[in-house]
Amino acid sequence: xxxxxxxxxxxxxxxxxxxxxxxxxxxxxxxxxxxxxxxxxxxxxxxxxxxxxxxxxxxxxxxxxxxxxxxxxxxxxxxxxxxxxxxxxxxxxxxxxxxxxxxxxxxxxxxxxxxxxxxxxxxxxxxxxxxxxxxxxxxxxxxxxxxxxxxxxxxxxxxxxxxxxxxxxxxxxxxxxxxxxxxxxxxxxxxxxxxxxxxxxxxxxxxxxxxxxxxxx
DNA sequence: ATCTGGTGGATCTTGTAAAC
DNA sequence: GTTTACAAGATCCACCAGAT
Numbered sequence: 001x002x003x004x005x006x007x008x009x010x011x012x013x014x015x016x017x018x019x020x021x022x023x024x025x026x027x028x029x030x031x032x033x034x035x036x037x038x039x040x041x042x043x044x045x046x047x048x049x050x051x052x053x054x055x056x057x058x059x060x061x062x063x064x065x066x067x068x069x070x071x072x073x074x075x076x077x078x079x080x081x082x083x084x085x086x087x088x089x090x091x092x093x094x095x096x097x098x099x100x101x102x103x104x105x106x107x108x109x110x111x112x113x114x115x116x117x118x119x120x121x122x123x124x125x126x127x128x129x130x131x132x133x134x135x136x137x138x139x140x141x142x143x144x145x146x147x148x149x150x151x152x153x154x155x156x157x158x159x160x161x162x163x164x165x166x167x168x169x170x171x172x173x174x175x176x177x178x179x180x181x182x183x184x185x186x187x188x189x190x191x192x193x194x195x196x197x198x199x200x201x202x203x204x205x206x207x208x209x210x211x212x213x214x215x216x217x
Numbered sequence: 218a219t220c221t222g223g224t225g226g227a228t229c230t231t232g233t234a235a236a237c
Numbered sequence: 238g239t240t241t242a243c244a245a246g247a248t249c250c251a252c253c254a255g256a257t
Binding site: 218219220221222223224225226227228229230231232233234235236237 | 238239240241242243244245246247248249250251252253254255256257
């Protein structure tokens with residue numbers, strides 16, 4: 001909204017963050033978040049991804065607790081990627097999370113990225129309430145709604161803070177790697193390319209990436 | 218012992234409203 | 238009409254607990 005600030009980020013404290021200091025200024029002992037939006041290109045080791053003879057990843061694919069159904073296609077338009085994430089249209093994953101209607105069970109959530117015209121639309125379809133999908137303009141907005149409801153029915157007063165892209169799996173290195181392999185991904189200007197080494201020195205329970213069974217529900 | 222997912226909180230960005 | 242301040246939402250980082 002402030003073109004002047006975007007054009008030249010001022011060192012002077014004119015932003016809203018600085019305009020809201022607490023009156024008493026309580027002492028801060030934990031200086032977290034040392035850097036802000038400075039994504040650098042790095043190399044990461046990721047598990048070996050099973051592929052077909054053409055070299056394409058075999059879908060659906062289990063990555064951690066998530067299952068990648070489809071990778072979609074990279075959209076070159078502006079709001080379909082950031083310096084950290086790519087939002088391919090048609091991207092589909094499923095993951096398990098707490099139910100929003102039954103406090104004692106978990107359900108599978110089907111997450112999809114749709115083309116909203118001027119930007120991506122993030123759709124989440126709970127397995128227990130498929131007639132009530134959650135659609136938002138951001139991944140965080142969509143998942144915040146789910147998390148709030150899940151906490152509400154459990155009478156939990158958490159902060160409800162979630163990382164939408166992480167919940168969509170876009171923060172997973174393996175999934176990032178697969179998305180980067182999509183056509184035109186290397187032409188995205190704002191996206192900061194990362195280097196992934198398949199079959200790197202990884203261990204742990206989620207190190208293995210295996211093809212998912214089609215009948216997982 | 219190591220790794221991952223989940224949780225909590227701090228920080229940043231953006232939108233809106235009010236004052237000049 | 239422009240600038241400043243406030244507010245809300247979104248994003249990211251660090252820590253903790255559980256599983257292998």
